[in-house]
Amino acid sequence: MSDKLGLVLLNMGGPDSPAAVEPFLYNLFSDRELIRLPGGGLLQKPFAKLISHFRSRHVRLNYQDIGGSSPLRDWTEKQAAGIAVRLSGEVIPYVAMRYWHPFADETLARMKADGVTRAVVLSMYPHYTGATSGSSVNDFRRRAAQLYPELTFSVIEQWYDWPGYLDALAARIREGLAQFHELLRDEVRILFSAHALPQKFIDRGDPYLRQVTATVEGVMQRVAHPHWTIAFQSRSGPVRWMEPDTVDVIRKLGEEGHNALLMVPISFVSDHIETLHEIDIQYRDLAFEVGIQNYRRAPSLNDGADFLAAMAGLVNRHLEGL
Ligand SMILES: C=CC1=C(C)c2cc3[nH]c(cc4nc(cc5[nH]c(cc1n2)c(C)c5CCC(=O)O)C(CCC(=O)O)=C4C)c(C)c3C=C
Numbered sequence: 634m635s636d637k638l639g640l641v642l643l644n645m646g647g648p649d650s651p652a653a654v655e656p657f658l659y660n661l662f663s664d665r666e667l668i669r670l671p672g673g674g675l676l677q678k679p680f681a682k683l684i685s686h687f688r689s690r691h692v693r694l695n696y697q698d699i700g701g702s703s704p705l706r707d708w709t710e711k712q713a714a715g716i717a718v719r720l721s722g723e724v725i726p727y728v729a730m731r732y733w734h735p736f737a738d739e740t741l742a743r744m745k746a747d748g749v750t751r752a753v754v755l756s757m758y759p760h761y762t763g764a765t766s767g768s769s770v771n772d773f774r775r776r777a778a779q780l781y782p783e784l785t786f787s788v789i790e791q792w793y794d795w796p797g798y799l800d801a802l803a804a805r806i807r808e809g810l811a812q813f814h815e816l817l818r819d820e821v822r823i824l825f826s827a828h829a830l831p832q833k834f835i836d837r838g839d840p841y842l843r844q845v846t847a848t849v850e851g852v853m854q855r856v857a858h859p860h861w862t863i864a865f866q867s868r869s870g871p872v873r874w875m876e877p878d879t880v881d882v883i884r885k886l887g888e889e890g891h892n893a894l895l896m897v898p899i900s901f902v903s904d905h906i907e908t909l910h911e912i913d914i915q916y917r918d919l920a921f922e923v924g925i926q927n928y929r930r931a932p933s934l935n936d937g938a939d940f941l942a943a944m945a946g947l948v949n950r951h952l953e954g955l
């Protein structure tokens with residue numbers, strides 16, 4: 634029997650056309666591991682239908698500003714291929730998304746057809762929370778149990794302190810700092826912006842905050858710049874969210890008279906709506922409004938060779954330990 638090995642990268646997924654925005658949002662708001670709408674589960678789908686319908690107009694406009702669709706699938710496919718070619722031995726790359734194509738069941742069907750019998754499943758969220766990594770891994774496990782129970786797989790679901798990842802992130806920050814005029818560089822405020830979570834995820838014990846903090850500390854040991862802080866972006870509902878909010882921190886930096894700001898997206902490993910729209914458009918407008926004239930963002934990791942080599946190292950170490 635053949636013993637083909639697959640590498641499956643998990644991520645959120647994003648709409649691939651304007652028409653996909655509403656069903657993408659419906660899938661997202663239907664996920665009770667991400668968001669618990671009122672009604673104890675019974676009303677989750679009707680509420681998801683309603684919210685996705687009303688939210689889609691606004692979200693579609695945001696996607697329109699970045700070219701009409703999410704680049705997340707392309708980046709994740711490039712990452713999967715780039716990691717697979719750097720592994721020892723032959724490994725077939727796949728991607729499985731939580732809320733848009735390719736869904737886990739589509740990917741599992743392809744793996745089965747390709748004769749893949751073993752796989753390493755790698756969550757592309759560096760920091761663990763049940764809302765993202767947890768939901769994606771559970772979804773993959775459920776679908777695999779239904780559709781391809783013979784598949785043997787193991788999961789890598791957190792890697793916030795992997796040295797090669799920290800090195801790659803530090804390199805992006807140095808690139809970001811290099812975009813400022815030499816005379817300004819020492820004064821640059823670095824703002825690490827992680828995706829916010831409702832505070833209740835932290836209170837119930839998700840390690841997300843601890844892991845984000847550890848990543849930032851590991852990176853700053855490598856970069857050695859005196860001015861940095863962490864904030865949380867993209868709140869989206871009427872609950873208590875992690876603090877401080879990125880918007881409030883940008884405002885405060887402006888009020889304090891700082892005029893050089895480097896944004897570093899920290900919980901995402903590729904470009905998508907929250908780097909390309911939120912950080913590059915919305916927060917940039919806000920920074921200018923509060924007097925920060927020099928606003929830059931560190932490039933995302935995307936398919937950077939150093940990042941892919943680091944991730945291949947992570948997968949190789951995992952395979953050696955099996
Ligand atoms: C580490 C990454 C992410 C965390 C943590 C996260 C938590 C989280 N998100 C929502 C609600 C929405 N997220 C949306 C889009 C979106 N979120 C992430 C990542 C994290 N989310 C990504 C990569 C994307 C974009 C996909 C793409 O563009 O390719 C959206 C849809 C967009 C919008 O409506 O603004 C919602 C809604 C919650 C409630 C949450 C924590 C529980």
Ligand SMILES: [Fe+2]
Binds near residue numbers: 828
């Ligand atoms: Fe999100």
Ligand SMILES: [Fe+2]
Binds near residue numbers: 828867869907
């Ligand atoms: Fe978000």
